[in-house]
Amino acid sequence: MSREDVQEKALDLAISNKRCGLGISMGVGKTRVAIQHLIKSFNPFLNVLVVIPKLSVKDAWTDEIDKMSENENGGTEHLHDHITYSTYLSINKHNPNDYDVVYLDECHSLLDNHEEFLGKFKGKILGLTGTPPQRRGTEKYRMVQKYCPIVYNFTVDEATDSNILNNYKIVVHKLNLSGLSTLSKVNKTTGGTWYTSEKKDYEYCTQRIIDAQTPKQRQFSSIMRMKAMMEYTTKESYALGLLKNISEKCLIFANTQKQADRMCTHSYHSKNDDSEDNLQLFHDGRIDKLSCVLQLSEGVTIPGLKQGIIMHSYGNERKSAQRIGRLLRLNPNETAICHILCYEGTVDEKWVDNALSGFDPNKISRYNPLTDK
Numbered sequence: 579m580s581r582e583d584v585q586e587k588a589l590d591l592a593i594s595n596k597r598c599g600l601g602i603s604m605g606v607g608k609t610r611v612a613i614q615h616l617i618k619s620f621n622p623f624l625n626v627l628v629v630i631p632k633l634s635v636k637d638a639w640t641d642e643i644d645k646m647s648e649n650e651n652g653g654t655e656h657l658h659d660h661i662t663y664s665t666y667l668s669i670n671k672h673n674p675n676d677y678d679v680v681y682l683d684e685c686h687s688l689l690d691n692h693e694e695f696l697g698k699f700k701g702k703i704l705g706l707t708g709t710p711p712q713r714r715g716t717e718k719y720r721m722v723q724k725y726c727p728i729v730y731n732f733t734v735d736e737a738t739d740s741n742i743l744n745n746y747k748i749v750v751h752k753l754n755l756s757g758l759s760t761l762s763k764v765n766k767t768t769g770g771t772w773y774t775s776e777k778k779d780y781e782y783c784t785q786r787i788i789d790a791q792t793p794k795q796r797q798f799s800s801i802m803r804m805k806a807m808m809e810y811t812t813k814e815s816y817a818l819g820l821l822k823n824i825s826e827k828c829l830i831f832a833n834t835q836k837q838a839d840r841m842c843t844h845s846y847h848s849k850n851d852d853s854e855d856n857l858q859l860f861h862d863g864r865i866d867k868l869s870c871v872l873q874l875s876e877g878v879t880i881p882g883l884k885q886g887i888i889m890h891s892y893g894n895e896r897k898s899a900q901r902i903g904r905l906l907r908l909n910p911n912e913t914a915i916c917h918i919l920c921y922e923g924t925v926d927e928k929w930v931d932n933a934l935s936g937f938d939p940n941k942i943s944r945y946n947p948l949t950d951k
Contacts, residue, residue, distance in 0.1 A: 599705030601731035688721035826884035
């Protein structure tokens with residue numbers, strides 16, 4: 579099946595359903611399908627709301643509209659005048675009666691509080707996602723099912739098998755927590771500094787979860803453990819070693835903004851004023867390494883990526899699938915390699931297993947640098 583076949587089938591289903599969602603793997607053209615749907619639905623009085631996870635995703639829509647204008651009779655530039663863009667954070671500020679069609683880009687971002695707008699909206703809804711929510715009972719799954727149920731799902735593996743995207747390999751690097759007392763901690767009461775090891779700190783954080791008296795305390799302790807693990811330096815040191823041996827175009831998903839700045843000369847995050855310039859350099863192939871945090875997980879296309887390093891999976895298959903999807907762009911004769919780092923024997927390893935549950939196990943290998951020589 580070609581990219582055009584996938585787009586045509588998705589478009590037919592979108593047109594025949596007033597409210598639905600399309601699960602189309604990143605890199606196959608779901609934004610293009612949405613614009614084609616808009617063209618088919620267009621009338622001079624049409625008002626459209628495009629809901630996006632962050633404002634930078636707007637560029638993907640405007641660029642695609644301009645690109646399609648060259649191939650459409652009559653052009654598509656007029657569509658710009660009929661579209662209002664909103665983030666999911668701001669959707670409830672809009673009046674549902676002002677719009678005829680709503681496009682929910684990355685519709686897996688839907689939350690219960692978005693019902694304030696969607697529950698009053700009476701028009702067409704088309705949801706778009708490369709990673710449809712899979713966990714029944716979650717608010718994301720429930721909201722997608724209610725407002726834009728998935729009627730077509732074309733996965734990453736289907737895209738690679740069809741030679742639409744390049745093939746991939748996932749290497750899980752299973753690292754050991756350091757037993758050296760080099761991890762500095764600050765006593766919040768006295769302000770003094772003391773040192774412990776990553777291993778002891780993890781055991782302490784885990785015991786706090788076990789000892790929690792209420793679900794709220796347990797959730798808070800789990801978050802604190804995750805934050806603590808993001809500050810451990812073992813992954814960073816290992817990733818820097820990996821980078822030295824990678825000469826191809828590589829994107830690094832760091833844990834924090836500070837870590838992103840340490841990993842690469844060029845980084846992309848909200849506190850870096852040069853982020854957009856760095857992204858353009860990376861996009862154009864003028865630099866071959868770029869580090870980021872969450873911002874490039876969705877809504878941004880980067881051609882020609884060959885390798886990637888993911889420092890943290892967050893136990894979320896959607897985020898990991900999106901990050902892996904950044905690598906699978908338009909090079910069907912090549913194989914992208916995605917390196918995922920995790921701490922063996924910890925909750926980190928369980929997060930990675932959950933994150934990879936939707937991928938072909940034959941394309942996944944696991945490697946411990948201490949035992950697998």
